[in-house]
Amino acid sequence: xxxxxxxxxxxxxxxxxxxxQAAFDIQSLADSIKPDGVLEDIFTEFxxxxxxxxxxxxxxxxxxxxxxxxxxxxxxxxxxxRKGYSCTGCATCCNLACSEFSPLELQKRADSGDNxxxxxxxxxxxxxxxxxxxxxxxxxxxxxxxxxxxxxYFYHCPKLTEDKRCSDYENRPQICRDFPDxxxxxxxxxxxxxxxxxxxxxxxxxxxxxxxxxxxxKEKISVNL
Numbered sequence: 001x002x003x004x005x006x007x008x009x010x011x012x013x014x015x016x017x018x019x020x021q022a023a024f025d026i027q028s029l030a031d032s033i034k035p036d037g038v039l040e041d042i043f044t045e046f047x048x049x050x051x052x053x054x055x056x057x058x059x060x061x062x063x064x065x066x067x068x069x070x071x072x073x074x075x076x077x078x079x080x081x082r083k084g085y086s087c088t089g090c091a092t093c094c095n096l097a098c099s100e101f102s103p104l105e106l107q108k109r110a111d112s113g114d115n116x117x118x119x120x121x122x123x124x125x126x127x128x129x130x131x132x133x134x135x136x137x138x139x140x141x142x143x144x145x146x147x148x149x150x151x152x153y154f155y156h157c158p159k160l161t162e163d164k165r166c167s168d169y170e171n172r173p174q175i176c177r178d179f180p181d182x183x184x185x186x187x188x189x190x191x192x193x194x195x196x197x198x199x200x201x202x203x204x205x206x207x208x209x210x211x212x213x214x215x216x217x218k219e220k221i222s223v224n225l
Contacts, residue, residue, distance in 0.1 A: 004143045004186060011184065011205065018209035026213050029067075030059050042217070045224040056221050063214050071210055078183060078200045078207075082193065090190035091164035093179050096136040097124045097155040098144070119173040124155035140186060184208075 030042045035051040042059060046052030099106065101117070103126050109117035127133045133154035134141045144152050159167045166172060180193050183200035187193060 004139050005146065007186070008143065008147065011201070014202065015205050015209060018206045019212065022206065022209040022213040026063075026067075026210075026217060029062065030217075033058060033062070043220050043224070053225070056225060060218060060221055060225075063218055067210070067214055071207055071214070074203065074207055078203055079181070081200060082180075082183075082196050085193045085196045088190060088192035089164055090188060090192075091160055092137055092188045092191065094157040094160045094164075094166070096133055096140065097157070099153050099155065100151070102151075102153050116175065119175045120155075122173060123157050123159070123176065125158055127154045127156060130154060137188060140188075143186070 027042075033055065034042075035055050038052050038055060040046070040052060042056060044052060046056065097120070099120065101109065103121075106117045106121055110121055130141065133156075136156075141154075157166075161167050166176075180187060180191075180197070183197045183204045185197070187197055
């Protein structure tokens with residue numbers, strides 16, 4: 001079985017490959033509708049009403065209404081596949097929730113109307129220190145220490161019983177019901193959604209790469225319109 005560092009490094013390598021492929025595919029799409037006689041690239045500042053300007057507008061329309069829509073629909077397919085998996089009750093997600101925000105920052109966000117922060121604070125309380133959190137999932141804490149420069153705060157749910165069951169299961173908030181909602185998240189081998197993560201990883205990495213490339217093209221072309 002791979003350790004967590006190997007899994008993360010594998011994801012990074014796959015993403016780099018997918019990004020290169022996505023960039024090639026998007027550029028090929030732009031070239032496929034390029035008007036005859038236009039020699040410049042898609043990012044050129046063309047004169048108003050020129051064939052180049054029409055090309056840019058047509059390509060932006062394709063990115064927005066065809067490519068982006070296809071990406072969204074594919075994501076929905078990935079999320080739908082999650083229904084084939086279920087929680088095994090390992091309780092790792094209940095015992096170790098992470099956030100880039102401190103309890104005070106989360107409270108400020110909740111007070112400002114952030115629904116996720118509000119739900120998070122309705123469930124989780126902070127650990128006294130990182131060492132308490134380390135006992136739950138030491139490999140994950142080590143991974144964060146080795147790969148993340150920003151501070152990470154660790155929380156746990158006090159409603160968890162000694163036999164790893166939720167004492168308020170019927171009233172659990174949506175963020176608990178939806179976890180995990182990202183097939184690229186790091187999950188312990190005991191998690192019942194590991195199979196979904198492994199199955200959906202390649203597709204999700206490609207979709208993320210496509211999103212980055214599409215947004216880059218949209219932003220850079222829009223500057224010249």
